[in-house]
Amino acid sequence: MSQAPARVGLTDTRYFMPLSRLGAVQSIERGILAALDHEWLRVEWIREDIVRLKISRGGHFDEHPSYAVCVDLNHAPIPPFTVAETTTSLVLRSARLEVIIGRDPFTITIRRSDGSSVMTTATGPDGRPWAYATLNDAFAFHRVCARDDAFLGLGEKTGRLNRKGRDFILWNNDVLSPHGEAEFAVGRDPADPRTKNTSTEFDPYYISIPFFYHLDQTGNAAGFFLDNPYRVHVDFSPAETYGICALGGQYTEYVLAGPRIADILEGFTWLTGRLAPPPIWALGYHQCRWHRYSQADILTLAARHRERRIPCDTLWLDIEHMDGYRVFTWNHELFPDPTALARQLYEQGFRLITIVDPGVKVDPDFALFREGVAHDLFCRAASGELYIGQVWPGRTAFPDFVKPEARTWWGEQNARHAQLGIAGIWNDMNEPATGDIPPYAMRFNGGREPHERYHNQYALLMAMATVEGLHTAFPNQRTFVLSRAGFAGIQRYAANWMGDNCARWDHLWMSMPMAMGTALSGQAFIGADIGGFAGDTQPELFARWMQCAALTPFCRNHSAYGHIDQYVWSFGPAIEQIARNAIELRYRLMPYLVTAFMRTVETGEPVQQPLVFAYQYDRLTLEIDDQFLVGRDLLAAPVYTPGTTSRQLYLPAGEWYDWHTDTRYAGEQFVVIPAPLDRLPLFARGGAVIPLWPDAPASTMGYYPETIELHLFIPTHDGVYTAELHEDDGLTLAFQQGAYYRTLFRVERRGQELTISGSTRGDGFAECARTSFTLVVHGATPAMAVVNGTPQAFVNGRTTFTNRGEAFVVSFTV
Numbered sequence: 001m002s003q004a005p006a007r008v009g010l011t012d013t014r015y016f017m018p019l020s021r022l023g024a025v026q027s028i029e030r031g032i033l034a035a036l037d038h039e040w041l042r043v044e045w046i047r048e049d050i051v052r053l054k055i056s057r058g059g060h061f062d063e064h065p066s067y068a069v070c071v072d073l074n075h076a077p078i079p080p081f082t083v084a085e086t087t088t089s090l091v092l093r094s095a096r097l098e099v100i101i102g103r104d105p106f107t108i109t110i111r112r113s114d115g116s117s118v119m120t121t122a123t124g125p126d127g128r129p130w131a132y133a134t135l136n137d138a139f140a141f142h143r144v145c146a147r148d149d150a151f152l153g154l155g156e157k158t159g160r161l162n163r164k165g166r167d168f169i170l171w172n173n174d175v176l177s178p179h180g181e182a183e184f185a186v187g188r189d190p191a192d193p194r195t196k197n198t199s200t201e202f203d204p205y206y207i208s209i210p211f212f213y214h215l216d217q218t219g220n221a222a223g224f225f226l227d228n229p230y231r232v233h234v235d236f237s238p239a240e241t242y243g244i245c246a247l248g249g250q251y252t253e254y255v256l257a258g259p260r261i262a263d264i265l266e267g268f269t270w271l272t273g274r275l276a277p278p279p280i281w282a283l284g285y286h287q288c289r290w291h292r293y294s295q296a297d298i299l300t301l302a303a304r305h306r307e308r309r310i311p312c313d314t315l316w317l318d319i320e321h322m323d324g325y326r327v328f329t330w331n332h333e334l335f336p337d338p339t340a341l342a343r344q345l346y347e348q349g350f351r352l353i354t355i356v357d358p359g360v361k362v363d364p365d366f367a368l369f370r371e372g373v374a375h376d377l378f379c380r381a382a383s384g385e386l387y388i389g390q391v392w393p394g395r396t397a398f399p400d401f402v403k404p405e406a407r408t409w410w411g412e413q414n415a416r417h418a419q420l421g422i423a424g425i426w427n428d429m430n431e432p433a434t435g436d437i438p439p440y441a442m443r444f445n446g447g448r449e450p451h452e453r454y455h456n457q458y459a460l461l462m463a464m465a466t467v468e469g470l471h472t473a474f475p476n477q478r479t480f481v482l483s484r485a486g487f488a489g490i491q492r493y494a495a496n497w498m499g500d501n502c503a504r505w506d507h508l509w510m511s512m513p514m515a516m517g518t519a520l521s522g523q524a525f526i527g528a529d530i531g532g533f534a535g536d537t538q539p540e541l542f543a544r545w546m547q548c549a550a551l552t553p554f555c556r557n558h559s560a561y562g563h564i565d566q567y568v569w570s571f572g573p574a575i576e577q578i579a580r581n582a583i584e585l586r587y588r589l590m591p592y593l594v595t596a597f598m599r600t601v602e603t604g605e606p607v608q609q610p611l612v613f614a615y616q617y618d619r620l621t622l623e624i625d626d627q628f629l630v631g632r633d634l635l636a637a638p639v640y641t642p643g644t645t646s647r648q649l650y651l652p653a654g655e656w657y658d659w660h661t662d663t664r665y666a667g668e669q670f671v672v673i674p675a676p677l678d679r680l681p682l683f684a685r686g687g688a689v690i691p692l693w694p695d696a697p698a699s700t701m702g703y704y705p706e707t708i709e710l711h712l713f714i715p716t717h718d719g720v721y722t723a724e725l726h727e728d729d730g731l732t733l734a735f736q737q738g739a740y741y742r743t744l745f746r747v748e749r750r751g752q753e754l755t756i757s758g759s760t761r762g763d764g765f766a767e768c769a770r771t772s773f774t775l776v777v778h779g780a781t782p783a784m785a786v787v788n789g790t791p792q793a794f795v796n797g798r799t800t801f802t803n804r805g806e807a808f809v810v811s812f813t814v
Helices: 178-185 261-272 295-307 338-347 367-374 404-418 458-473 505-520 539-549 573-588 590-603 619-623
Strands: 022-028 031-036 039-047 050-055 082-085 089-093 097-103 106-112 117-120 133-135 138-144 150-153 167-170 211-215 221-226 232-235 241-246 251-256 285-287 314-317 351-356 389-391 394-397 424-427 481-483 495-497 555-557 628-630 634-636 646-651 655-658 664-666 669-674 682-685 689-692 707-713 719-727 741-750 753-761 772-778 784-787 790-793 798-802 808-813
Touching (some): 022 039, 031 089, 039 097, 039 261, 117 138, 150 505, 211 261, 221 261, 251 261, 295 338, 338 351, 351 404, 367 394, 367 404, 404 424, 404 458, 458 481, 539 573, 573 590, 590 628, 590 689, 590 719, 664 669, 682 707, 689 719, 707 719, 790 798, 798 808
Parallel strands (some): 285 314, 285 555, 351 424, 424 481, 481 495, 707 772
Antiparallel strands (some): 022 031, 031 039, 039 050, 050 251, 089 097, 097 106, 106 117, 138 241, 150 211, 211 221, 221 251, 232 241, 628 634, 634 682, 655 664, 655 682, 741 753, 753 808, 772 798, 784 790, 784 808
């Protein structure tokens, strides 16, 4: 076995003691329970491709280590498995995995049914196997890897998508806080970029997800979810081992067989929940700014977007709209009639979103504070005193979201707020950020449980409370909550943005691997503040950022107080046109984006995908994190350096069409593509059907077009290719009862003959106005088609045919 160093992240593990000897074994419903020194080991089959490992502390198991896992394992089917014992080992087998437990010394080895490795225990700094070692309240383990293996995941992390060669801390952190920077610079060389909170290497960030993929040198992947919400250090820096150390809590780990990344992500999101279906307007363009707006200013801002023909669905209000930063209040000098504002915006096709921080001002004259104190709904210190932190209102109390009654109360406040006409809720400062006062004295569940257990879960619980309140008030409506922080499972309730970034080119680059790493960790609804939040953006940077962000799941322009304007029109007509074009492309792609999001809702598959997700056996894709797939069939290669007019990029296997020129390229090659300032390199896969709206509406509100364009990119090789289109009302949960259309497109080429057929399921929905499809062909110039048995002409590569949700067949010669 390979030997690990003593250091795991910044935790010295040399004094830890490994558990070493397996004792008596007994069968349990899903696997086995075995004595392990003075503790107990449980190995349980969750699915045939997922096994759970648990080790007790003090002889007791924590059956609810976090709020991450939402599947009811008491009612999940038990897969067939066998158990075999020898004098040296215990072997458990399912159809997909084999778990081998070494008796003395205690080791864990897991293999797939074909014999390929999933995990192997490594030796620790004392030379003994470290399947599990403890020191006081902490535990650690070391495992084997190879020099050329790769690691993906861990949620929102800076740096490259491949985590190999680095170490990480999982602890939700208010990144631009000087206290957060100072705390995590301790123990590092001052020259280390990880000590600077604006660096693209700084760690930790706002979202902590203890889930990762280990890819071996053949491309096979295994998944590992450590269901532990405490501070966790992960060290992938050694060449041939890796180590993990949790500074509290119990060891509960889910091991997912793979070997496909997509299957692992499906299993992880089955455990922790799938993305909540977003309302369609949340997929539109969002305008936000931390600024002291008035009600009249917001109406003027809305009118400016409409006058300048800039599609936009949502306007946001940051903290200045409140009365002294008291949550759920309004500064009535600036906003005399919030209900009228929301109504007037709605009439122009805008939704209104306001910020909601968890910090409640300590003020006996503030009704919300009095109510929270009266019902014992705030966090307490160990002394029993109310925990006091410091954020925008000054001294603040924090809801104890571990208490169900506190979650209910908070949900009711959000619902009451939404009934003014607020369309969505923006959860900020929920790491939780506590300003000049450290958070560690904040305790939960009436002061009985330590801060460290719930710090990383605080945002998840806040989002849970918010969504439950909104669902109670608006039971058939899709909710939209945006959260800065999160933990595994946050995707069930909220989208995330990547927090307080900077108006810098390297932060534009960082937004790509950070978003893709978060998406691989279960949270697909993710995006960065366009143009950068902190600092003054520049015209070229703004244009390039807008082009990139228009193709990401969450698309919001946001900037900090006191910096230059960065509205779409702020940099002159040329930049305005570039930004408008990018936003219009996003809106025309809305049917494609909606379909990609629904696939995420159903399977966990990301909307913004790293190339390695779809091409994991192509080793080149492991190191490509400045390109991404948008859904399954579009490939974007944003420009992220100034003065660039061309871009080298990699095209994976298949055939690819330049979106702008229809030039066709073979895959598995690097190409250099022109990239003038008004063009983002974008490619469509050969054989794809990309559904588009015929134009870009000012807003998604009430927009149900009579035709949808089907852009078919002709494959050059014989074969069958598939694509989908999902249509529903975009606002309610009625699709769950069948109120939708899901059209499966089947493209088949045989020699010079090409056929595209469509089959549809679903019962339709009342708002659907579509009466036709317009087929647009790329890569060929056919003159005639046969549509459902009737000849029909192409005009400029297009032909339109009637369709209201029924099956169809179109064939032509290429």
